[in-house]
Amino acid sequence: MLIEQALGQILDNAAKYSPMGSTIEVRACTEHAQAVLSVHDEGAGVTPQELTQIWERFFRGERHKSKIAGSGLGLWIARAFVAANGGRIEAVSEGIGCGTTISISLPAAEVTASERAHAFHE
Numbered sequence: 001m002l003i004e005q006a007l008g009q010i011l012d013n014a015a016k017y018s019p020m021g022s023t024i025e026v027r028a029c030t031e032h033a034q035a036v037l038s039v040h041d042e043g044a045g046v047t048p049q050e051l052t053q054i055w056e057r058f059f060r061g062e063r064h065k066s067k068i069a070g071s072g073l074g075l076w077i078a079r080a081f082v083a084a085n086g087g088r089i090e091a092v093s094e095g096i097g098c099g100t101t102i103s104i105s106l107p108a109a110e111v112t113a114s115e116r117a118h119a120f121h122e
Helices: 002-016 074-084 113-120
Strands: 024-033 034-041 088-092 099-107
Touching: 002 024, 002 034, 002 074, 002 099, 074 088, 074 099
Parallel strands: none
Antiparallel strands: 024 034, 034 099, 088 099
């Protein structure tokens, strides 16, 4: 449930900081025994300085404070929830106006084909 809530925080940020009608992509893959969920938006992007601060409690970038509502807790909460599940979270952005990708990496469990099929019937 915590990972679902963390993903919700990330999706909320992606929508909040992206232009109306833009695309938000969600992808899942496995990488080095890790399950990786990534959210990419076409929004405001993050500066190198902001990248060093976005995980801090109550952090809001100066360029957004007067334009976009929020408390600055969303990514802090997401990071705490991911960490509580043994994972890590990271953000990548090419800068202002270039969008942002936030990825959650979690230890992947071995799942059999019958377990995957059973999950669809629950």
